[in-house]
Amino acid sequence: MEAEYLNLLYYCYSRIEDPELFREQHHLKCLELNLKGRIIVASEGLNGTVSGLRADCEQYMKDVQSDPRFSHVEFKVESVPDHTFTKLHVRVKPEIVHASLPHIDPTKRTGAYVEPDEFRKILKEQPEDTVILDVRSNYEHEVGKFKNAITLDIENFRDFPEKVKELESLKDKKVITYCTGGIKCEKASAYLLEQGFKDVHQLHGGIIKYGIEAEGEDFEGKCYVFDNRIVKDLNKVNPKIISRCYVTGVPSDRMVNCANPHCNKHIPMSEEGARVYNGCCSEECAKNPDVRPYDGTGFYQKEMNGYNPYRGLKRQKNTSS
The missing domain is CATH 3.30.70.100 (Alpha-Beta Plaits)
Structure with a gap:
């Protein structure tokens, strides 16, 4: 069905x-x-x-x-x-993905696509002259990434241009970038080419397309997604957990937010770890007077606050589109 x-x-x-x-x-x-x-x-x-x-x-x-x-x-x-x-x-918004690279136009120049099946072969063979580069943020690649991929210490994608300085030694290698759905790589790969990298490619459609077409093989951990699921299973061939509970250190790919709204740290936390500080990441956070009641999920939906999907529309409901 x-x-x-x-x-x-x-x-x-x-x-x-x-x-x-x-x-x-x-x-x-x-x-x-x-x-x-x-x-x-x-x-x-x-x-x-x-x-x-x-x-x-x-x-x-x-x-x-x-x-x-x-x-x-x-x-x-x-x-x-x-x-x-x-x-x-x-x-x-000014950009469809916040990259701090408004001058980059992927319709003019960007890294060549690598299709999921070809990427799977590359992951298995691991050629010495090929580098797999994760261009996502820390909280994304900490819960899941491709085997042997290089990751960057960035909190937001807009920090990517600054981190490229650390990749100078890769300029003569074949670099294949990847992200969740492909959009970040359009600009990331174009920027690498602009900065003098010789042979830049990108995983077409990102991790999600790879999961659909190549069964997610050799993707370690779970894929971080930007909806209420937070993370999703991807690898149907050789799955493994790579992240660890922030509190106890045991393997865990369960992503939560600290129950202290002033911290709100987004981290892996096992159910056992969550019980230690009632959903908080530390004893200090657990003592905060504004701490949110822990309901077992660690997901704190923002208040709807009278949410109206028509709010802000200037035209009548029957306007043609």
Whole structure:
């Protein structure tokens, strides 16, 4: 039996002349289809993750690809038991992924694609002249990464350009970058080429596409995702846990936020570890008077605060899109 819901992950670098107008029209389209998720609109393109009923998601994909600007967008499609989001947000931002690289245009130059099956062979062979580079943030690669990949000590992707200085010794090697869905690598690989790296490639579609097409083989740990699931299983061939509980040190890929809202540290924590400080990462945090009640999940949904999906729309509900 097919799952009733789908989760869609996608991006597209393509010029949008009036991002504000497009945002409103796109927002209304998502409301008509009862979709939830996060979509970023910028003059350079579109980036989104949404969930909804299968028929609604299929219609959404058809509608997006019917626009000549996005006819080439590739959706990573996963079956899920329910919505993976509780809200819908469609926002205009300067970049569709915050890279602090507004001058980089992936439509003009970027790293060549490596398809999942080819990438799987590279992971198995591990050629000496090839480097696998993870361009994601610490909390992402600490819970899961590809075997023997180089990781960077960064809190946010916007820190990537500064860290490239540490990779000077790799300039003459073949570098293959990867991220969750591919969008960060479009700019990361382009920036590496700009900085003089000779042979730069990127995993096409990122970790998620690799999981769909190559069974996630040799991806160690779980894949961090930006929806209410937080992490998802990826490797169907040789899975393993690489992260450890922040409190007890035992292997654990269960991601939580510290129950102290002033800390809110995002870390792996086992159920046993969570019981030590009632969901907090330390004794000090557990003593904070504002500590949130620990409900066993370590996931603290932001208050809806009268959330209205139509708030901020300037046009009438029947505006065409």
